[in-house]
Amino acid sequence: MTANNGAFVICDDLYKIFKVAEIEVMALQGLDLTVKKGELVGVVGASGSGKTTLMNVLGGLARPSAGQVIIDGKNLLKLSTRELTAYRQIEVGFVWQQGSRNLIPYLSALDNIKLPMTLAGAAGRHNDQRARELMDLVDLSHRYDHRPIQLSGGEQQRVAIAVALANEPKLLLADEPTGELDSATSDQVYDLFKRLNRDLGLTICIVSHDPDIKEHVSRVIAIRDGKLASETVRRQRKSVSLRAPGHEPAPDDLWEDHFEELIVLDSAGRLQIPKQFREELGFENRVEMEVAEDSILIRPARNLDDTSSQGEIQLEREIRADDNGTRASLLNRLRRK
Numbered sequence: 001m002t003a004n005n006g007a008f009v010i011c012d013d014l015y016k017i018f019k020v021a022e023i024e025v026m027a028l029q030g031l032d033l034t035v036k037k038g039e040l041v042g043v044v045g046a047s048g049s050g051k052t053t054l055m056n057v058l059g060g061l062a063r064p065s066a067g068q069v070i071i072d073g074k075n076l077l078k079l080s081t082r083e084l085t086a087y088r089q090i091e092v093g094f095v096w097q098q099g100s101r102n103l104i105p106y107l108s109a110l111d112n113i114k115l116p117m118t119l120a121g122a123a124g125r126h127n128d129q130r131a132r133e134l135m136d137l138v139d140l141s142h143r144y145d146h147r148p149i150q151l152s153g154g155e156q157q158r159v160a161i162a163v164a165l166a167n168e169p170k171l172l173l174a175d176e177p178t179g180e181l182d183s184a185t186s187d188q189v190y191d192l193f194k195r196l197n198r199d200l201g202l203t204i205c206i207v208s209h210d211p212d213i214k215e216h217v218s219r220v221i222a223i224r225d226g227k228l229a230s231e232t233v234r235r236q237r238k239s240v241s242l243r244a245p246g247h248e249p250a251p252d253d254l255w256e257d258h259f260e261e262l263i264v265l266d267s268a269g270r271l272q273i274p275k276q277f278r279e280e281l282g283f284e285n286r287v288e289m290e291v292a293e294d295s296i297l298i299r300p301a302r303n304l305d306d307t308s309s310q311g312e313i314q315l316e317r318e319i320r321a322d323d324n325g326t327r328a329s330l331l332n333r334l335r336r337k
């Protein structure tokens with residue numbers, strides 16, 4: 001079943017809290033995300049912003065602490081452990097940054113690809129045939145019997161992609177797949193993702209630190225502090241040469257791609273104002289808002305006095321009172337905000 005409006009991935013108000021030695025880390029803090037079927041999406045964000053956590057949640061490797069995750073109409077939180085294992089094995093494919101995490105070192109490329117099929121219960125000659133087809137698909141027909149150590153970094157990642165596709169998943173998740181590759185080899189890996197997306201209709205999410213990721217995908221989402229902060233979309237506009245006076249453009253010059261960064265407004269009306277803007281304009285923790293004809297003006301609050309911080313003080317008191325118990329009521333309060 002396909003989820004509503006062609007949305008293949010829906011994350012609604014997602015929280016993930018890790019607890020280490022009594023200290024809680026909120027890796028995801030009310031993240032909303034929608035990915036359409038057949039989309040190729042890039043995910044960027046500073047280290048520690050929650051990208052890998054999001055991939056793990058989408059891949060059924062981690063259960064969120066609160067919120068909803070619906071993939072292809074399936075609510076992951078409602079799946080039993082057995083159903084979740086089947087989801088991980090068959091419906092989603094992973095590619096990680098480190099080759100060692102993707103591939104078993106003592107198995108040949110073909111055997112690495114056959115392994116997930118065997119684990120999912122498929123056996124026989126069909127597996128061998130499919131493994132060869134997948135090696136051909138990633139342009140490695142000449143490397144069937146090579147072990148990972150006998151492959152270059154780019155080749156290893158292409159085998160890793162073939163492994164991830166072994167059980168014909170509908171969703172491919174890649175966590176910094178080009179993190180250890182030079183830029184020419186990274187481009188080859190991105191080209192492969194684009195081809196798989198176009199030819200197989202695969203929905204793909206690629207986490208990257210590479211600022212050029214936007215050149216390779218249709219949309220880039222930026223995560224900040226465990227929330228979706230902004231989205232960069234590819235748009236078309238009249239080419240510069242068309243606008244240059246006296247220049248007669250060739251027909252192909254008429255339109256060109258450009259990128260626009262849009263700030264995400266979540267379902268509760270929250271948005272993140274980029275730090276650079278806040279610093280430049282002297283925004284602190286209170287702002288004034290004014291509705292204009294077709295826009296909203298936000299400016300630093302003037303004449304701040306003590307009363308404006310009363311709510312904050314009260315919330316801090318409540319959090320402190322909560323320290324002995326669980327974080328649940330804090331979460332509830334955050335979600336009501």
Ligand SMILES: Nc1ncnc2c1ncn2[C@@H]1O[C@H](COP(=O)(O)OP(=O)(O)OP(=O)(O)O)[C@@H](O)[C@H]1O
Binds near residue numbers: 018020026051053
């Ligand atoms: N298993 C875990 N136990 C405790 N804390 C964790 C765990 N996994 C992640 N975290 C914490 O959650 C936050 C988000 O981590 P995550 O790995 O998702 O970030 P990231 O955006 O992938 O960073 P990077 O770009 O460095 O890979 C970090 O503060 C991290 O320390």
Ligand SMILES: [Mg+2]
Binds near residue numbers: 051052053175
């Ligand atoms: Mg990470």
